[in-house]
Every structure is written in structure tokens, then in C-alpha cells.
Amino acid sequence: MIRENSDVILSVKDLTATVDGNSILKGVDLEVKAGEIHAIMGLNGSGKSTFSKVLAGHPDYKVTGGSVSYLGQDLLELEPEDRSRNGIFLAFQYPLEIPGVSNLDFLRVAYNAKRKQAGEEELDAFDFDELVREKLDIVKMDAAFLNRSVNEGFSGGEKKRNEILQMALLEPRLAILDETDSGLDIDALKTVAEGVNTLANADNAMLVITHYQRLLNYIVPDYVHVMANGRIIRTGTKELAMELEERGYDWLMVEETAAV
Amino acid sequence: MTIQVSPVKETTKVTAASQRAAYWATLLELAQASASPVKGLETLREGAIAPSQSQSFPTTRNEEWRFTDLSALLDVALSQPDSTVAPSAADLDAYALPEAAGSRVVFVNGQFSAALSDRTAIPQSVFVGALSDAPDALVAQIGQISGAEEEFTALNSAGFQDAVLIHLPKNAVVDAPIHLLFVTVGDRPSLVQPRCLLVAEPNSAVTLVEEYVSLGTTPHLTNAVTEFILAENAQVKHTRIQGDTTTAFHIGKTAISQERTSRYVGLTVDYGSQVSRHNLHVHQVGEQTETVLNGLAYLRGEQTSDTHSAIALTQPHAQTRQLHKTIIDDRAHAIFNGKVFVPQAAQMTDAGQLNRNLLLSPKARVDTKPQLEIVADNVKCTHGAAIGQLEADEVFYLQSRGIDSDSARKLLIYAFAYEILDDLPVPSLKQRLLNQLQIAR
Structure with a gap:
């Protein structure tokens, strides 16, 4: 929801980044305010996944220029774990499997890391159990999931729902969903989207990165940005996503080239 | 290109060779001097001394020892183990397993300790005891599994001081795990040669924990041989823990003979010693056997640990599973050599072998050689080896979930080790090892 006087959560200015010496981001500008849902669309290799990893602080991605301000502080100075503790959440395209570590323990460690940062008392296993059970409904997960090893043997849909469960617990100010829709059947997609919609409020913001317009039928964005060659080349509303679905990306690329 | 012929080097070589021969002769003398004079062992002793005399201390030019350099041992002057030191029960508290409170057998410096052992939970029909108390028929079965001519096995046979013998009669089931604790203690670097034989008659079942530890940091050479004879349908769960002090040298042999439909489930954990070697030999003598050989080596500092396994199938319908994992930090070195022989007679074999190695430092090293030899044409066999690091x-x-990078690394190492340690049949041992290896959360 776009509101005039909302806080600026994220302000990205002329951001450039490389991976393995290859220049991937070539000057990204983006401003995200509280309450807003932004979608970033683009073809494979456009830089959209790189952008999400740079925001979350992946060490393989080197920022070479520009700035990222998050709630008024320099985001690029923070370690990935500190970004998380300060309210940035990245839902992964390929969540990690961790055999031998129960989902419940993992969620509690992550949850308590954030509480500690906020100067709050850590929750013991008993209290946490109660909290996590409330959140399970959001992603329609069975309590049995909690006792299984993190993501081990989970189906694609289960893994993504587990990501959204983590998001529900960590209550981020800025949630970045990196191709959360890829590989999901329509029921799983709906569940994930409903989870995200439940969690979206006036204080937080969502950055939804996707290849397909399909997800945006369920998570309605306030802004749609199109990324190509490491830059945002067009910003519009959800109608832009519809147009991309119909016409593909080529016409935009042609216009972009013509403009240059 | 210049070719240099250095007479000095040649002299060094000769000296090194003679030094090795002299060292080997000393080991053999030490072994013979310690040998227990038990009736019924004469043939075994004599049979072992002859080949030992013709053998020498292995070098890395020997294919079987190519990556495992024992030469640091040559600088350690060994003597007979001190029989006067006796640890107190409290000294062993750290190794006590509550599950085996009444089924614990302790050997100190290769000698049975009645005072530290407790066999009250072992059924009357089952024999668990030292060489001097063992029935002749049981003693006669020591050293009967093939492979006895290997240099260190022969050295052990030539002069083990004492042995623990276990006999499970037909249909006997021992509920409590039997904990064999081999403790090396004392200020004198010594040659310690533990020996163990387990005979499981038809349909019997037991869980055995064989554990090697040192009290203190005095170097020693432990040369242990353990034999398992599984009769038809016998079930043995065997856990072998090698946790000797990091100045020690440890050579271990586990030989298993499996009759029809018997099941051997082995799990090894190696975290001790400066240089350790485990030779693991499975001999199938009946069909439809099941064999599991899982292992974990967690090495740090300058440690070297070598696991050489060989599964010799001779009958149809065997099922074998092997997952050997190593975690290698600092400048440590892990070696894995896993052989599986599937001859023509071993049709319908289902054999799987996997070696996975996790390198935690740029100086860590692993040499791995999975070897399958298949002659039979109707079998299912897989093998593989993987070497990796913690992935960025x-x-x-984990960092993106607020977990700092140190804790994240620990958690990932834990997850890697857990796949093996989760199968430990004794819960308190599992918890202790997770703590000891500092990978508990």
C-alpha cells in the first residue's frame, strides 16, 4: 500500500556489484517505503537474484560502487547476520538442508539471535514452542515439520513454506523473496502467497523477485520494476507485469536500446 | 637437466633402512618379552614370529602404506608397558557409559583389570573375560581369520599380553551394551598390544563398544587386533572409538568372519593419535550376509588417520553398506582405502560404498581410493568419493538467519558428523562424542 508519509525502509543509489570479477549490477536505483510491495521482474541473468544477495550480504558478491541505506543506516557495512538481526530477511530460491538439526531448534536459534540483538530476553524451548505453533497456521504447516531436520527431505513446496514460516517468526522490516514461486505447483503457490499477504503490514515492506507474472496474481505489488543488464530499466504498476506476460521482455529491451 | 648422484644420500638410505629393520626387531623383542604364557597359544605365537622376523617396519614405498608415514615413530624409544600403574575408577569417570555400568571390561596397558571392570549385568551363559579365565576351546579360536600374516597383526599375535574373550552361546541376547575400555597410562613410552575375540553362536545378538583412550600425554604405540566370528544369523553391533592421546601411534585391526544371514553393523570414530591406521577386513563365509561399515574421522593439528577396509565377498546375496566420512582441519591428513571384492560366486550382491570428506583448512589433506573389483555379472554395486569444503x-x-559465521560453521560441521554419530547405539556415548569433538550445539 502506497502512503505519502511512510518511512523510507530501503534506499538504493547507483549500486554496482561484481561476482567473480564479472560486473552484474550496473547502477541500480530503488526506494522502498513502509507498507509497500515491490516486484522486480526480469529475465535470467538480468541481475535480479544478484541484487537480492547483495542486499542480504552474500560474501561472493562484491559491491563496487553506490550506496544502500536501510532505515537510515549504511547497510553495506553490516555483516549478513547483523542485517538479519536488524530486520532484513531473504527467502531463498534454494533453501539449505541441514541434517541432524531439527527445524524447531533452528527456528529458535534464529529467533533468539534477533531477540538478543533487540535487547530482549531469549525464549526458552517451552515458550518458543507455543509461539511457533501459532505461526504454523500462516503457512498451513503440520507440527510434525518442526521435529524433522531442517529442509531435509522436504518437497520444493515444503521448503518454500518453511522459508515463509521463518519470515513469520522473524517479523522482518524488509522481506526479500528470491524467486519463491519457482518450482511451485498452484496450491503451494497460493499458500505461500497467502502467507506473505498475511505478514505484509503498514510497517514492513516486501521485495518480490520473480521471473513470472503468475505470483503477482496472488501477491499484488504496488510497484513493478523491470531489470535488465544489471539496471532497473522500467518501473510501473501491476499492469506492467501483465503487459510483460503478454508481450515478453523483448519490446522493453528494444525501447531501452533505442533510448540509449 | 642435471642429474646428481649423491653418495651421502645413499648412505642415509641404507641407514634409514637398517634403522627400520632394527626398530622392527625391537618391537618384536618387546612383544615376545610381554607375551602371556597361556596354554593353547603356542602354535599361534610361533606361527606369527616367523613371518614377523622376515618383515620390516613399513615405509611409504609400500603401496599399502603409501600415504601413511609412520617414520615419526622411529624416534620414539618404546619399552614394555608399566604394569605397576593403576588408574583409579575416578580417572575413568569421563569414559563411563551408564548403559554399560554392569557390562564394562577395562584393560590397563593391555592387561585385564578386575578392579575396574564390572560384569554383573552380563548373563551367566555368556562368557566375557580375560585370557587366563577363558575356556580352551575359545582361546583356540584366536587368530583363525585370514589376514593374520599382515605385519602388525603378526606382531600382535607374537606377543599380546592379555586378551578379552567373549562367547555368546546359541540364541543368547545381551541387552546391555558391552563396553571394552582399553586404557594406556604411565610416563614410559610403551608398546601396548590389546587383543579381543568375540564368538557369536547362531542367533545370538550383542552390542559392543570397543574404545581406546590414554590417560596423560605420553606417546605410545597401541597395536590392537579384534576378531569377530559371527555364526549363522548372529547379530553384532560394533562401535570402535579411537581416542588415544595426540602423541600416540595407533594401529588397529578389525577382522570379521560372517556366516550365513549374519549381520555385522560397524561404526568407527577416530579422533585421537598422531598417526592412526585402522585395517578393517570382512570375510563372508555364508550367503545373505549383511554388513554395514560406517565411520567418522575428525582430525586436527598434525594428525593423520588412515582407514583401510576390505570386504571380501564369496557367496551370493550379500548386502554391504559403507559410509566413511572425514572432517579434516589444520594440517591434518585423512586416508581412505576401501576395497570390495565381488567374485563370480557372489551373484546378487548389493554393495554400496561412499567416502565423503570435509576439508576445513587450506592445508588439510585427504587421499581417497574407493576400489570395487567386480567379476560377478548380476550385482548392484555403487561407490564414490567426494571432497568438499564448507560452502559459502x-x-x-545460516548467517542470513542471524547466526554468526563461527556458529554457522559449527552447525554445518555438526550436520556433517551427525549422519554417522546419529547411528551410535549407545545414547550417552553419542552425547559424549558430540561434546568431545566440540560439535555439540
Whole structure:
């Protein structure tokens, strides 16, 4: 929801980044305010996944220029774990499997890391159990999931729902969903989207990165940005996503080239 | 190109060779001097001394020892173990397993300790005891599994001081795990040669924990041989823990003979010693056997640990599973050599072998050689080896959930080790090892 006087959560200015010496981001500008849902669309290799990893602080991605301000502080100075503790959440395209570590323990460690940062008392296993059970409904997960090893043997849909469960617990100010829709059947997609919609409020913001317009039928964005060659080349509303679905990306690329 | 012929080097070589021969002769003398004079062992002793005399201390030019350099041992002057030191029960508290409170057998410096052992939970029909108390028929079965001519096995046979013998009669089931604790203690570097034989008659079942530890940091050479004879349908769960002090040298042999439909489930954990070697030999003598050989080596500092396994199938319908994992930090070195022989007679074999190695430092090293030899044409056999590091993506995933990078690394190492340690049949041992290896959360 776009509101005039909302806080600026994220302000990205002329951001450039490389991976393995290859220049991937070539000057990204983006401003995200509280309450807003932004979608970033683009073809494979456009830089959209790189952008999400740079925001979350992946060490393989080197920022070479520009700035990222998050709630008024320099985001690029923070370690990935500190970004998380300060309210940035990245839902992964390929969540990690961790055999031998129960989902419940993992969620509690992550949850308590954030509480500690906020100067709050850590929750013991008993209290946490109660909290996590409330959140399970959001992603329609069975309590049995909690006792299984993190993501081990989970189906694609289960893994993504587990990501959204983590998001529900960590209550981020800025949630970045990196191709959360890829590989999901329509029921799983709906569940994930409903989870995200439940969690979206006036204080937080969502950055939804996707290849397909399909997800945006369920998570309605306030802004749609199109990324190509490491830059945002067009910003519009959800109608832009519809147009991309119909016409593909080529016409935009042609216009972009013509403009240059 | 210049070719240099250095007479000095030649002299060094000769000296090194003679030094090795002299050292080997000393080991053999030490072994013979310690040998227990038990009736019924004469043939075994004599049979072992002859080949030992013709053998020498292995070098890395020997294919079987190519990556495992024992030469640091040559600088350690060994003597007979001190029989006067006796640890108190409290000294062993750290190794006590509550599950085996009444089924614990302790050997100190290769000698049975009645005072530290407790066999009250072992059924009357089952014999668990030292060489001097063992029935002749049981003693006669020591050293009967093939492979006895290997240099260190022969050295052990030539002069083990004492042995623990276990006999499970037909249909006997021992509920409590039997804990064999071999403790090396004392200020004198010594040659300690533990020996163990387990005979499981038809349909019997037991869980055995064989554990090697040192009290203190005095170097020693432990040369242990353990034999398992599984009769038809016998079930043995065997856990072998090698946790000797990091100045020690440890050579261990586990030989298993499996009759029809018997099941051997082995799990090894190696975290001790400066240089350790485990030779693991499975001999199938009946069809439809099941064999599991899982292992974990967690090495740090300058440690070297070598696991050489060989599964010799001779009958149809065997099922074998092997997952050997190593975690190698600092400048440590892990070696894995896993052989599986599937001759023509071993049709319908289902054999799987996997070696996975996790390198935690740029100086860590692993040499791995999975070897399958298949002659039979109707079998299912897989093998593989993987070497990797902690992936940046994995650490990043955990960091992105607010977990700092150190804790993230620990958690990932834990997850890697857990796959093996989770199968430990004794819960308190599992918890202790997770703590000892500092990978508990």
C-alpha cells in the first residue's frame, strides 16, 4: 500500500556489484517505503537474484560502487547476520538442508539471535514452542515439520513454506523473496502467497523477485520494476507485469536500446 | 637437466633402512618379552614370529602404506608397558557409559583389570573375560581369520599380553551394551598390544563398544587386533572409538568372519593419535550376509588417520553398506582405502560404498581410493568419493538467519558428523562424542 508519509525502509543509489570479477549490477536505483510491495521482474541473468544477495550480504558478491541505506543506516557495512538481526530477511530460491538439526531448534536459534540483538530476553524451548505453533497456521504447516531436520527431505513446496514460516517468526522490516514461486505447483503457490499477504503490514515492506507474472496474481505489488543488464530499466504498476506476460521482455529491451 | 648422484644420500638410505629393520626387531623383542604364557597359544605365537622376523617396519614405498608415514615413530624409544600403574575408577569417570555400568571390561596397558571392570549385568551363559579365565576351546579360536600374516597383526599375535574373550552361546541376547575400555597410562613410552575375540553362536545378538583412550600425554604405540566370528544369523553391533592421546601411534585391526544371514553393523570414530591406521577386513563365509561399515574421522593439528577396509565377498546375496566420512582441519591428513571384492560366486550382491570428506583448512589433506573389483555379472554395486569444503552458500544461509559465521560453521560441521554419530547405539556415548569433538550445539 502506497502512503505519502511512510518511512523510507530501503534506499538504493547507483549500486554496482561484481561476482567473480564479472560486473552484474550496473547502477541500480530503488526506494522502498513502509507498507509497500515491490516486484522486480526480469529475465535470467538480468541481475535480479544478484541484487537480492547483495542486499542480504552474500560474501561472493562484491559491491563496487553506490550506496544502500536501510532505515537510515549504511547497510553495506553490516555483516549478513547483523542485517538479519536488524530486520532484513531473504527467502531463498534454494533453501539449505541441514541434517541432524531439527527445524524447531533452528527456528529458535534464529529467533533468539534477533531477540538478543533487540535487547530482549531469549525464549526458552517451552515458550518458543507455543509461539511457533501459532505461526504454523500462516503457512498451513503440520507440527510434525518442526521435529524433522531442517529442509531435509522436504518437497520444493515444503521448503518454500518453511522459508515463509521463518519470515513469520522473524517479523522482518524488509522481506526479500528470491524467486519463491519457482518450482511451485498452484496450491503451494497460493499458500505461500497467502502467507506473505498475511505478514505484509503498514510497517514492513516486501521485495518480490520473480521471473513470472503468475505470483503477482496472488501477491499484488504496488510497484513493478523491470531489470535488465544489471539496471532497473522500467518501473510501473501491476499492469506492467501483465503487459510483460503478454508481450515478453523483448519490446522493453528494444525501447531501452533505442533510448540509449 | 642435471642429474646428481649423491653418495651421502645413499648412505642415509641404507641407514634409514637398517634403522627400520632394527626398530622392527625391537618391537618384536618387546612383544615376545610381554607375551602371556597361556596354554593353547603356542602354535599361534610361533606361527606369527616367523613371518614377523622376515618383515620390516613399513615405509611409504609400500603401496599399502603409501600415504601413511609412520617414520615419526622411529624416534620414539618404546619399552614394555608399566604394569605397576593403576588408574583409579575416578580417572575413568569421563569414559563411563551408564548403559554399560554392569557390562564394562577395562584393560590397563593391555592387561585385564578386575578392579575396574564390572560384569554383573552380563548373563551367566555368556562368557566375557580375560585370557587366563577363558575356556580352551575359545582361546583356540584366536587368530583363525585370514589376514593374520599382515605385519602388525603378526606382531600382535607374537606377543599380546592379555586378551578379552567373549562367547555368546546359541540364541543368547545381551541387552546391555558391552563396553571394552582399553586404557594406556604411565610416563614410559610403551608398546601396548590389546587383543579381543568375540564368538557369536547362531542367533545370538550383542552390542559392543570397543574404545581406546590414554590417560596423560605420553606417546605410545597401541597395536590392537579384534576378531569377530559371527555364526549363522548372529547379530553384532560394533562401535570402535579411537581416542588415544595426540602423541600416540595407533594401529588397529578389525577382522570379521560372517556366516550365513549374519549381520555385522560397524561404526568407527577416530579422533585421537598422531598417526592412526585402522585395517578393517570382512570375510563372508555364508550367503545373505549383511554388513554395514560406517565411520567418522575428525582430525586436527598434525594428525593423520588412515582407514583401510576390505570386504571380501564369496557367496551370493550379500548386502554391504559403507559410509566413511572425514572432517579434516589444520594440517591434518585423512586416508581412505576401501576395497570390495565381488567374485563370480557372489551373484546378487548389493554393495554400496561412499567416502565423503570435509576439508576445513587450506592445508588439510585427504587421499581417497574407493576400489570395487567386480567379476560377478548380476550385482548392484555403487561407490564414490567426494571432497568438499564448507560452502559459502551454506554459511551464508545460516548467517542470513542471524547466526554468526563461527556458529554457522559449527552447525554445518555438526550436520556433517551427525549422519554417522546419529547411528551410535549407545545414547550417552553419542552425547559424549558430540561434546568431545566440540560439535555439540
